[in-house]
Amino acid sequence: MSETPFTPRFRFMGERSLLVELGERIEPEANRRVERLLRRLEQEAWPGIRELSPGYRSLLVVFDPLAIPPAELPGRIQALGAAAGESRRPPAKRIAVPVFYGGDHGPDLAEVARRLGMSEEAVIRLHGSVSYRVYMIGFTPGFPYMGELPEALSLPRRSTPRTRVPKGSVAIAQRQTGIYPVESPGGWHLIGWTPLELFHPERRPACLLEMGDEVRFVAVEAREE
Numbered sequence: 101m102s103e104t105p106f107t108p109r110f111r112f113m114g115e116r117s118l119l120v121e122l123g124e125r126i127e128p129e130a131n132r133r134v135e136r137l138l139r140r141l142e143q144e145a146w147p148g149i150r151e152l153s154p155g156y157r158s159l160l161v162v163f164d165p166l167a168i169p170p171a172e173l174p175g176r177i178q179a180l181g182a183a184a185g186e187s188r189r190p191p192a193k194r195i196a197v198p199v200f201y202g203g204d205h206g207p208d209l210a211e212v213a214r215r216l217g218m219s220e221e222a223v224i225r226l227h228g229s230v231s232y233r234v235y236m237i238g239f240t241p242g243f244p245y246m247g248e249l250p251e252a253l254s255l256p257r258r259s260t261p262r263t264r265v266p267k268g269s270v271a272i273a274q275r276q277t278g279i280y281p282v283e284s285p286g287g288w289h290l291i292g293w294t295p296l297e298l299f300h301p302e303r304r305p306a307c308l309l310e311m312g313d314e315v316r317f318v319a320v321e322a323r324e325e
Contacts, residue, residue: 106133108181110174116150116162118173123157126247126275130157131235135312140180154311156235156245193313197279197294198320199228199270205293206270208258212289215255223291224319226250232277234313242281242299242307246315249275261287268293270317277317281307292317 109121120137123130138154141161148167153160163173201224202209213220232246239245249272257273262285265271269280271288280286281298298308309315 106130108178110177112170113160115165115170118161118163118170118177120159120161120177121157122159126156126235128233128235128248131233131311133157134159137177137181138311141177144180146176154236193309194231194316195309195313196316196318197270197296199292199294199317200320201227201270201292206291208271208289209291212253212255212272212291216253218252223253226253227272227277227291228317228319230316232315232317234309234311234315235276236311237307237309240280240282240284240299241301242309243278244298244309244313244315245276245278247276249277251275255289257287258289261285262290265290266293268295268298270294 106122111119111121113119122133122137134154134157137159138152141149141152141159146168148164149161150164151160151162153162161173161177163170168176200206202220209220209223213223216223227249230250232248235245235247237244253272254275255273265280265284265286267280267283269286269290270292271278271280271286271290273288278288279294279296279298296308299306
């Protein structure tokens with residue numbers, strides 16, 4: 101698939117951080133640019149790079165200004181991004197996530213269906229009808245921000261966030277879907293639950309999903325106790 105060319109924008113965030121913007125909005129195309137640059141920088145392993153933090157459409161590069169002169173860094177990144185060749189990332193994982201939709205497992209499903217003017221079955225069918233790209237991991241350890249949710253399912257976040265969202269809750273908000281890997285507060289609409297363990301601190305890697313992976317949601321009829 102060909103992509104629309106985009107000229108990176110660079111913004112220094114203090115003396116030790118450079119933000120590289122690679123898109124105008126949240127979309128798979130911009131996120132793929134971020135992932136490619138992230139992998140290239142990881143492979144290059146430039147002395148002085150301290151941390152790489154990917155976002156939806158940008159990459160934050162934390163560096164040592166004594167090892168890499170700040171004035172040189174944007175040009176070096178620009179040249180690296182324009183260089184021929186792809187990063188040597190292993191193939192993206194493709195994971196099917198079993199979901200128990202509705203009822204106690206998805207307490208917002210009925211309200212979501214009502215607000216969207218469709219049946220609960222239609223919401224479930226649409227949610228499972230596409231593959232989702234993992235844009236990034238954040239918010240809590242292992243939380244995958246995934247898109248794009250079918251436009252027909254797009255709703256703003258809840259006006260009042262919950263103080264407690266159960267671990268494993270499958271949720272939607274705007275054009276995104278996600279899974280809460282641990283119990284935490286949250287403002288997305290809960291439509292289901294999965295038994296998959298998305299995060300375990302003693303596992304290597306600790307996160308089941310990572311940026312660039314593909315996820316499909318598969319409805320399960322009834323939860324086994």
